[in-house]
Amino acid sequence: MLNTNDILETIRMISQENLDVRTVTMGISLLDCADEDPKRACEKIYRKITTKARDLVPVVERISSAYGIPVVNKRISVTPIAMILASARNPNPVDYAEALDRAAKEVGVNFIGGFSALVHKGFSAGDQELIHSIPEALAKTEFVCSSINIGSTKSGINMDAVKLMGSIVKQTAEATKDDQCMGAAKLVVFCNAPEDNPFMAGAFHGPGEPDCVIHVGVSGPGAVRAALAKEGKSCSIDKVAELIKRTAFKITRMGQLVGNLVSEELGVPFGIVDLSLAPTPAPGDSVANILEEIGLESCGSCGTTAALAMLNDAVKKGGVMASNHVGGLSGAFIPVSEDDGMINAVRRGALSLEKLEAMTAVCSVGIDMVVVPGDTSAAVISALIADEAAIGMVNSKTTAVRVIPAIGKKVGDELDFGGLLGYAPVMPISTWSPERFIGRGGRIPSPIQALKN
Amino acid sequence: MKAVITVIGKDQIGILAKISTLCAQKQINVEDVTQSIVQGMFAMTMVVDLSRCDEEITALSERFAKEGETMGLDVRMTRSELYDAMHRI
Numbered sequence: 265m266l267n268t269n270d271i272l273e274t275i276r277m278i279s280q281e282n283l284d285v286r287t288v289t290m291g292i293s294l295l296d297c298a299d300e301d302p303k304r305a306c307e308k309i310y311r312k313i314t315t316k317a318r319d320l321v322p323v324v325e326r327i328s329s330a331y332g333i334p335v336v337n338k339r340i341s342v343t344p345i346a347m348i349l350a351s352a353r354n355p356n357p358v359d360y361a362e363a364l365d366r367a368a369k370e371v372g373v374n375f376i377g378g379f380s381a382l383v384h385k386g387f388s389a390g391d392q393e394l395i396h397s398i399p400e401a402l403a404k405t406e407f408v409c410s411s412i413n414i415g416s417t418k419s420g421i422n423m424d425a426v427k428l429m430g431s432i433v434k435q436t437a438e439a440t441k442d443d444q445c446m447g448a449a450k451l452v453v454f455c456n457a458p459e460d461n462p463f464m465a466g467a468f469h470g471p472g473e474p475d476c477v478i479h480v481g482v483s484g485p486g487a488v489r490a491a492l493a494k495e496g497k498s499c500s501i502d503k504v505a506e507l508i509k510r511t512a513f514k515i516t517r518m519g520q521l522v523g524n525l526v527s528e529e530l531g532v533p534f535g536i537v538d539l540s541l542a543p544t545p546a547p548g549d550s551v552a553n554i555l556e557e558i559g560l561e562s563c564g565s566c567g568t569t570a571a572l573a574m575l576n577d578a579v580k581k582g583g584v585m586a587s588n589h590v591g592g593l594s595g596a597f598i599p600v601s602e603d604d605g606m607i608n609a610v611r612r613g614a615l616s617l618e619k620l621e622a623m624t625a626v627c628s629v630g631i632d633m634v635v636v637p638g639d640t641s642a643a644v645i646s647a648l649i650a651d652e653a654a655i656g657m658v659n660s661k662t663t664a665v666r667v668i669p670a671i672g673k674k675v676g677d678e679l680d681f682g683g684l685l686g687y688a689p690v691m692p693i694s695t696w697s698p699e700r701f702i703g704r705g706g707r708i709p710s711p712i713q714a715l716k717n
Numbered sequence: 718m719k720a721v722i723t724v725i726g727k728d729q730i731g732i733l734a735k736i737s738t739l740c741a742q743k744q745i746n747v748e749d750v751t752q753s754i755v756q757g758m759f760a761m762t763m764v765v766d767l768s769r770c771d772e773e774i775t776a777l778s779e780r781f782a783k784e785g786e787t788m789g790l791d792v793r794m795t796r797s798e799l800y801d802a803m804h805r806i
């Protein structure tokens with residue numbers, strides 16, 4: 265028997281607290297599209313994506329409407345394109361990016377991820393070509409997202425790739441400087457990248473995945489904050505963790521239901537639910553606001569790391585019970601430009617890049633959607649990538665860097681990306697030079713934690 | 718197929734009449750109704766059976782939402798599986 269209070273709670277979570285399924289992402293393997301002739305490879309890529317994902321958007325929209333569940337994004341992730349490039353003769357990787365872009369436009373998704381390379385232990389055929397083409401590819405396309413995995417717990421950190429990526433991030437921002445440096449917002453550098461991540465910009469379809477699969481990313485920071493505001497005002501931290509777990513359970517069950525339905529209707533296997541708290545720039549839909557509801561005057565104060573660690577753990581514990589298969593990034597996201605509370609914390613001077621780095625040690629992902637001054641050197645960006653990768657490598661977790669050098673702007677100015685990518689003030693970053701460290705190249709050996717056998 | 722109609726908004730005369738009339742017109746059988754008024758806010762949930770109705774639920778839910786708008790009410794029709802999934806282990 266349905267309970268009236270449960271029904272009304274669900275309606276309130278959706279209508280007032282921004283509860284939604286953040287993304288339904290179809291993973292498509294392009295391994296069978298590799299071809300010696302680059303033109304033919306691009307045709308195969310376009311044909312496979314537009315065939316497999318033809319019904320994705322209408323089916324998701326129909327389910328969203330019938331069940332009253334908002335599904336914000338419909339997306340596609342594909343096999344890292346560097347793997348497809350490897351077998352082609354003199355390919356131009358930008359042609360491949362443009363094929364992805366056309367396919368995304370045709371099926372009506374709002375992002376396609378997988379203009380990627382996995383170079384954590386070294387470069388193989390196709391990798392360097394793809395990486396060097398990223399600035400042009402992201403400037404020429406609208407929907408394509410790019411990610412590069414430069415390190416892992418098992419293999420250490422490829423410092424040659426780290427050095428290269430600092431420069432590529434800058435060039436990507438330069439190439440899109442007339443469009444709010446948007447290219448850099450679609451480029452992420454990973455350590456321990458998951459192969460089944462449904463969230464952008466880091467989604468790609470790993471080589472161990474099936475031919476085609478449906479992943480779901482849930483959201484709901486607003487619902488968690490509202491639950492704490494209602495019942496958790498003066499209770500102990502144990503009760504706060506319990507309330508977060510309960511809310512995360514409900515949020516995740518909604519994602520699991522949508523995933524099951526989409527998978528059944530499309531006849532595509534269901535992969536994973538990514539148990540994430542993904543904020544948006546909408547007021548109230550903020551991870552920073554949850555930390556403030558727990559009792560911090562502002563996100564970024566002392567205590568932020570501890571509160572975030574508890575939040576991240578409780579989200580996973582609640583979510584894992586609600587889902588058959590968990591994967592992706594799973595945890596609380598802390599992007600600056602996409603989170604109203606984070607933006608305000610930066611504006612009031614409470615949240616620094618150094619504090620964000622500490623926070624990344626205890627939650628999902630890393631330095632995400634952070635805008636730095638346009639004159640930040642490539643070596644400084646590389647060193648920031650190395651620091652984040654080290655946190656991921658040593659803690660056997662995913663970390664990432666998505667920074668946007670705001671070309672021509674300085675601390676205090678702002679970039680506005682629009683939509684879910686939001687807007688952010690330029691944050692100060694240490695300008696002491698790591699040039700000699702980054703210039704060494706080579707590979708940081710894998711840590712002792714890698715030896716688990 | 719079972720669905721749930723929820724009505725939330727300012728209390729006024731004729732809410733139940735209006736929603737149930739629309740149900741009757743669409744051959745929708747009402748199986749359970751619960752309503753309450755908290756601080757002047759009206760909240761009603763109706764469990765309904767759509768097996769004799771030949772319209773798609775997406776079209777129906779738009780029709781009910783429009784009907785609600787004429788009285789300044791938030792009216793939603795959704796399939797019932799969502800509530801079981803979220804609130805039952």
